[in-house]
Amino acid sequence: MDHPRARHVELILKQVNALPTLPAVATRLLSLTANEQSEIQDVVDLITTDPALTAKVLSLCRSANLGIRTPIMTVDQAVVMLGFNAIRNAVLSMKVFDTFEESEQASPDSARLCRADFWRHSIAVAVAAENIAKAHPHLPDLNAADAFVCGLLHDIGKLALDMLLPRSYERVIELTKLNRGNIAEFERSIVGIDHHTTGKRLAEQWHLPHKLQDCIWLHGADPSTLPNLDHRRLIGLISLADMMARKLHIGFSGNFQTKDDIASLADQLGLNVKVVHAIEKTLIEDVKNRSSILGLSQVPSRELFYESIQRANEELGRLNNALERRSQVSVEQSKILTAVTDFHAQAVPGRSVQEVIDAVIQSANQTLGQGFFVMLWQPQNEKHNRQWMIRQYLDTSIPREVHEGVDQGSNFPSEFSGGGWQLIDPPPHAPDLAQLDPGGPAAMNLVSIIPWVADYLIQSPDVRKIQMLPLSCGWGTSAILLHDREQLPAWAQLSTLTHTWGAAIAGASQHEGARRLGEELAESNLALAEAQDQLLQAEAMTRLGEMASGAAHEMNNPLAVICGRSQLLARSLDPDSSSHKHAQTIVEQSHRLSDLITALKLCTESVLPDRVPTDIEALLEQTLQNVRESLGELADQVGMEVQLIEPLPNVLLDPVQIKQALSALICNALEASTDATAKIQAQLSEDANHLQIKVSDTGPGMDEHTLAHAMDPFFSAKPAGRQVGMGLTRAQQLALAHGGEVGLCSAPGHGTEATLSLPLDSSLNLTDTP
Numbered sequence: 001m002d003h004p005r006a007r008h009v010e011l012i013l014k015q016v017n018a019l020p021t022l023p024a025v026a027t028r029l030l031s032l033t034a035n036e037q038s039e040i041q042d043v044v045d046l047i048t049t050d051p052a053l054t055a056k057v058l059s060l061c062r063s064a065n066l067g068i069r070t071p072i073m074t075v076d077q078a079v080v081m082l083g084f085n086a087i088r089n090a091v092l093s094m095k096v097f098d099t100f101e102e103s104e105q106a107s108p109d110s111a112r113l114c115r116a117d118f119w120r121h122s123i124a125v126a127v128a129a130e131n132i133a134k135a136h137p138h139l140p141d142l143n144a145a146d147a148f149v150c151g152l153l154h155d156i157g158k159l160a161l162d163m164l165l166p167r168s169y170e171r172v173i174e175l176t177k178l179n180r181g182n183i184a185e186f187e188r189s190i191v192g193i194d195h196h197t198t199g200k201r202l203a204e205q206w207h208l209p210h211k212l213q214d215c216i217w218l219h220g221a222d223p224s225t226l227p228n229l230d231h232r233r234l235i236g237l238i239s240l241a242d243m244m245a246r247k248l249h250i251g252f253s254g255n256f257q258t259k260d261d262i263a264s265l266a267d268q269l270g271l272n273v274k275v276v277h278a279i280e281k282t283l284i285e286d287v288k289n290r291s292s293i294l295g296l297s298q299v300p301s302r303e304l305f306y307e308s309i310q311r312a313n314e315e316l317g318r319l320n321n322a323l324e325r326r327s328q329v330s331v332e333q334s335k336i337l338t339a340v341t342d343f344h345a346q347a348v349p350g351r352s353v354q355e356v357i358d359a360v361i362q363s364a365n366q367t368l369g370q371g372f373f374v375m376l377w378q379p380q381n382e383k384h385n386r387q388w389m390i391r392q393y394l395d396t397s398i399p400r401e402v403h404e405g406v407d408q409g410s411n412f413p414s415e416f417s418g419g420g421w422q423l424i425d426p427p428p429h430a431p432d433l434a435q436l437d438p439g440g441p442a443a444m445n446l447v448s449i450i451p452w453v454a455d456y457l458i459q460s461p462d463v464r465k466i467q468m469l470p471l472s473c474g475w476g477t478s479a480i481l482l483h484d485r486e487q488l489p490a491w492a493q494l495s496t497l498t499h500t501w502g503a504a505i506a507g508a509s510q511h512e513g514a515r516r517l518g519e520e521l522a523e524s525n526l527a528l529a530e531a532q533d534q535l536l537q538a539e540a541m542t543r544l545g546e547m548a549s550g551a552a553h554e555m556n557n558p559l560a561v562i563c564g565r566s567q568l569l570a571r572s573l574d575p576d577s578s579s580h581k582h583a584q585t586i587v588e589q590s591h592r593l594s595d596l597i598t599a600l601k602l603c604t605e606s607v608l609p610d611r612v613p614t615d616i617e618a619l620l621e622q623t624l625q626n627v628r629e630s631l632g633e634l635a636d637q638v639g640m641e642v643q644l645i646e647p648l649p650n651v652l653l654d655p656v657q658i659k660q661a662l663s664a665l666i667c668n669a670l671e672a673s674t675d676a677t678a679k680i681q682a683q684l685s686e687d688a689n690h691l692q693i694k695v696s697d698t699g700p701g702m703d704e705h706t707l708a709h710a711m712d713p714f715f716s717a718k719p720a721g722r723q724v725g726m727g728l729t730r731a732q733q734l735a736l737a738h739g740g741e742v743g744l745c746s747a748p749g750h751g752t753e754a755t756l757s758l759p760l761d762s763s764l765n766l767t768d769t770p
Contacts, residue, residue: 012161012165012191012192012193012198026091026096028046040076040079040080041076043079044075044076044079047079047091053091054075057075057078057091058073058075058078092149092152093123093152096152096153096156097119112162112170112173113158113159113162113169113170113173113252114252115159117252118155118159118252119291120250120251120252120287120291121155121245121246121250121251121252121253122151122152122153122155122251123152123251123287123290123291124241124244124245124248124250124251124287125151125152125154125155125238125241125242125244125245126147126148126149126150126151126152126241126290127151127283127286127287127290128151128241128244128279128280128283128286129147129148129150129151129237129238129240129241130144130145130147130148130151131144131279131283131286132147132240132271132275132276132279133146135272135275135279136272136275139233139270141230141231141232141233141234142237143234146211146212146234147234147237147238147241150211150212150216150234150238151238151241151242153199153203153208153215153216154216154219154238154242155195155199155216156195156199156202156203156216157194157196157197157198157199157200157202157216158183158195158254160195160198160199160202161187161191161193161195161198165191168190168191169187169191171190172186172187172190172191173254176254176256180256181257182254182255182256183195183253183254183255184196184220184255196218196219196220197217199216199217200213200214200216200217203216203217211230211231214231214235215231215235218235219235219238219239219242220239220242220255221235221239223235223236223265223268224268233269233270236265236268237269237271239265240262240265240266240269240271240276242255243262243265244262244276244279244280244283245283247262247280248280248283248284250283250287262276262277263276263277329490329492332489332493333493335367335489336367336493336494336496337496339363339366339367339497340496340497340500342363342366343359343360343363343497343500343501343504344500346359346362346363349507349511350511351508353379353508353509353512356504356505356507356508357375357377357391357479357505359504360375360471360481360501360505361373361375361481363497364481364483364501368485368488369485371483371484371485372482372483372484373392373481373482374390374391374453374481374482374483375390375391375480375481375482376388376389376390376453376479376480376482377389377390377391377479377505378478378479388423388424388425388426389423389424390422390424390453391422450468450482453482465484465486466482466483466484467484467485467488468480468482469482469483469498470498471499471502472498472499472502472503473502473503473505473509479501479502479505555593555597556597559593559594559597562586563586563587563590563591563594566583566584566586566587566590567583567587569583569586570583570584570587607657607733607734609653609654609737609738610656611652611654611738612652612653612654613651614650614651614652614653614655616644616648616650616682616691616693617644617648617682619655619658619659620680620682620693621642622655622659623659623662623663623666624666626663627640627663627666627670630667637676638676638677638678639675639676639677639678640666640670640677640678641677641678641679641680642680642681642682643679643681643682644681644682644683645681645682646683646684648683648684649760651758651760653738653758654738657734657737657738658734658738658756658758660731660734661730661731661734661742661756662680662693662731662756664727664730664731665695665731665742665756666678666680666695667727668695668697668754669695669696669699669752669754670697672697672699672700672751672752673699673751674699674700675698677697677698678695678696679694679695679696679697680693681693681694681696682694684760685757689759689760689761690740690760691758691759691760692756692757693755693756693758694753694754694755694756695754695755695756696751696752696753696754697751697752698751699751699752700748700749700751701746701747701748701749701750701751701752702744702747702748702752703748706746707744710728710744711728711732711744712729713726714726728742728744728754731754731756735756735757738758738759739758739759740756741757742754742755742756742757743755743757
């Protein structure tokens with residue numbers, strides 16, 4: 001139990017302790033009659049101390065048919081004639097009646113607790129328990145006098161709650177009569193405590209015997225669940241007597257559950273079932289007699305019998321109405337279950353969200369009737385950038401020209417067509433559909449969005465007729481179905497279908513999300529593989545750089561000696577001699593080896609661009625000039641064409657490094673072309689974020705193997721005598737240092753196109769590139 005509720009119950013129990021105590025006469029009388037050592041004179045003296053009680057006892061004797069001609073005029077005679085038990089029962093009943101006397105009479109049909117009906121039921125339970133105990137004298141744990149008192153006071157907690165919390169208890173009785181349930185359940189729900197616990201606390205305050213406290217507290221419980229007490233059968237007897245009184249509709253008990261089996265409980269308690277049924281047949285007459293003796297009411301037995309029959313007929317009528325309502329509910333439930341089954345057959349797994357929503361609308365059209373439908377859907381992937389998808393389903397009973405030009409859904413029934421999806425921004429005051437409780441206040445606030453949504457609709461009824469049906473999707477997905485139905489099935493039945501619709505939409509959304517996630521994971525794996533390749537290449541280049549630095553240092557000194565001595569040797573020899581040619585070859589190869597070591601060092605060293613705003617057209621002209629100078633006498637035999645597709649802005653870059661990269665690309669193109677020509681084009685990318693310089697040739701092109709390894713250091717597809725194969729590697733290194741790249745497009749027989757791509761925003765990559 002939560003703390004506020006526990007404090008509330010404790011407060012009620014404290015108020016119970018403040019209720020009027022049982023009069024001292026009744027308490028003392030209970031003690032005397034329970035003590036076997038008490039004498040008659042003790043009881044007489046106690047009764048005579050209360051003149052009003054004396055008069056009632058003598059009146060009781062006159063009302064009882066004792067078969068005595070001489071009238072009883074003294075309390076002594078009354079006690080002798082009636083006995084301890086009868087006197088105790090009568091006095092206790094009178095004093096309890098007086099303690100809980102009703103200030104204002106309540107009618108049986110009102111929501112208040114009618115005292116007359118309450119006491120009539122209590123007396124019926126007391127009389128039934130007393131008669132059953134008398135009929136089983138061989139059971140020592142069943143005392144007739146004790147059974148009467150326990151039956152009379154078994155529901156005393158109801159009177160206490162009615163006195164303490166009259167308004168709340170009036171609501172309890174109202175709900176109990178309306179729902180035909182057990183009053184104890186509504187007491188716990190509304191008040192926080194039931195009459196069993198309240199009655200037990202009151203009995204403790206009155207210092208009533210423990211067996212009476214337990215009967216008040218535990219009556220109505222399954223006998224098999226009761227603790228092992230000496231008076232366990234007595235508690236079961238009160239439960240049995242209560243069943244009999246409720247079955248005969250005597251008075252008001254507040255428990256309308258009449259499915260209990262009297263014969264089964266009697267047999268479980270070890271009672272004679274036939275005797276119990278016989279007592280049940282005479283119970284109405286016995287209750288009338290005892291009520292008359294106690295002065296509770298003057299209702300004749302015939303009227304009491306008619307009243308019982310009337311209440312039974314009223315209960316039967318209510319049951320018939322309930323059965324009729326349940327029959328109608330069953331028809332609706334059957335219709336809903338059929339709709340759920342048909343929908344599952346349509347919304348097969350693997351379909352897209354749009355296809356599932358089409359199936360939802362088709363199901364709604366079949367279940368709720370044909371008409372206007374609009375689906376609002378908030379996709380899961382738009383949670384942070386909240387947008388709604390809206391789709392209208394057009395009623396084709398309206399003339400076609402009304403919605404001419406609308407994209408009709410081919411997957412929908414012929415009498416109902418779906419318009420296209422629109423992506424819209426929700427109004428500022430609209431709640432997040434993903435957090436929407438279909439029955440909560442936020443759902444009610446959505447009514448204000450209907451006029452706003454109507455602006456997006458092609459075919460719209462009067463906005464005053466549009467109703468909303470939120471679908472519970474879950475998993476961050478949400479949807480609302482707008483319709484123009486005036487009546488829908490009860491929510492208790494319809495919620496099953498709406499939850500099915502919502503779950504299907506959420507499932508499809510999850511499926512699409514999983515598919516997108518799979519695609520993203522595949523792309524990530526590719527990117528990871530590329531990053532790993534680049535990392536391996538970087539590590540290889542690092543190791544190569546370390547090796548090149550060490551090798552260059554070790555090889556340059558002997559190489560300088562070889563080159564110098566070969567030059568001296570060549571000068572000393574006859575220029576026409578073969579020895580001179582051999583010496584000159586040594587010089588040339590020494591220079592080539594020196595160039596190779598230098599290129600290797602450059603390839604493995606970090607590149608630090610010195611960026612300055614650069615005019616691209618001037619850069620290209622300078623690059624062509626450098627290429628011509630490097631070709632020397634062969635410059636007149638090559639052709640180089642430059643095209644500027646569009647005016648180009650100045651770009652932040654290192655002009656020296658970019659000219660080196662372009663020179664390598666142009667030289668490769670001139671060597672590859674059959675006509676020794678190269679075409680250079682400069683333009684911006686489609687997104688205008690990159691500068692692209694394309695160098696193309698008319699050569700034989702590259703096969704897959706050559707294209708895959710063209711950027712590798714020292715790789716070349718040329719035969720012996722080729723270049724060192726570091727041009728493209730160096731160009732790529734310089735491009736990466738600028739945050740760009742060199743791309744190759746080639747196929748055998750179609751030439752090659754090399755593209756140097758550089759970002760216009762230099763902040764994209766300012767890191768060093770090894």
